[in-house]
Amino acid sequence: MSLLETLNDDIKVAMKSKDKEALAILRMIKTSIQNEQINKGEDLSPDEELTLVSREMKQRKESLSEFEKAGRSDLVEQASFGISIVARYLPEQLSDEELKSIITEAIASVDATSMKDFGKVMGVVMPKTKGKADGQKINALVKELIS
Structure with missing residues (x-):
């Protein structure tokens, strides 16, 4: 449907x-x-x-x-x-632990070492989390985990 x-x-x-x-x-x-x-x-x-x-x-x-x-x-x-x-019309939201796991994998996959790699990490994370997490929350977690 x-x-x-x-x-x-x-x-x-x-x-x-x-x-x-x-x-x-x-x-x-x-x-x-x-x-x-x-x-x-x-x-x-x-x-x-x-x-x-x-x-x-x-x-x-x-x-x-x-x-x-x-x-x-x-x-x-x-x-x-x-x-x-x-x-009701959005998929179930990801928990913080699930988000951190996805972000950590993305950081490893693009070899992110500094904030200069922020865009690369976001480019990998956003398609995986589309509709399942708030963009601002993802943004904050990526910044936290990269630095």
């Missing part, structure tokens, strides 16, 4: 249960995927769908951070709910 089919089924469930907040978020995700399909002119691969869902998650996390800084507890609650909905 493709992501769009799953979203359509979940939208129907949200409509039947009159869950307006979840319905709005699901529709935004669906619209994002459909817009990308229109721009591309063909169906998206599962990897491309994952990229779009990851982008939605990143936007919501950034919004949550901004709302917390501004002290807007009402919007923090909404953003947190949105994150929980979007998380």
